[in-house]
Amino acid sequence: MSMTIANLTLDCQDPQLVAKFWSEAMGLPIDEGASEFFISIGRTDEDISPNWFFMKVPEGKTVKNRFHLDLESNDESSDGERLVSLGATEVAKKEEWGHRWTIYNDPEGNEFCMSGPHTP
Numbered sequence: 001m002s003m004t005i006a007n008l009t010l011d012c013q014d015p016q017l018v019a020k021f022w023s024e025a026m027g028l029p030i031d032e033g034a035s036e037f038f039i040s041i042g043r044t045d046e047d048i049s050p051n052w053f054f055m056k057v058p059e060g061k062t063v064k065n066r067f068h069l070d071l072e073s074n075d076e077s078s079d080g081e082r083l084v085s086l087g088a089t090e091v092a093k094k095e096e097w098g099h100r101w102t103i104y105n106d107p108e109g110n111e112f113c114m115s116g117p118h119t120p
Contacts, residue, residue, distance in 0.1 A: 025083055099115065
């Protein structure tokens with residue numbers, strides 16, 4: 001296959017707010033050269049893939065994401081508390097098809113999920 005995922009891009013009304021949240025949540029520094037319109041994480045670090053891009057857009061989020069991040073944690077309770085302290089909002093706890101996860105919103109309402117370690 002000749003394609004790879006280069007970037008995860010989040011449209012934002014406030015890229016600084018959203019990039020700061022994800023930078024702290026994932027423990028990744030914000031790249032140099034940030035502006036009020038564009039911020040990146042991982043663009044200058046070969047060990048981080050894919051890169052994270054945060055792009056300013058004029059419209060706000062109005063519907064549920066059709067594509068979202070699934071995070072995996074060895075300590076869901078502590079990581080969940082840390083995410084909330086950084087600005088996330090816990091939306092719901094789910095259990096379906098033998099799997100359990102928690103749904104969160106980032107500071108601009110973008111949904112993401114967190115679960116315990118996945119097993120094959």
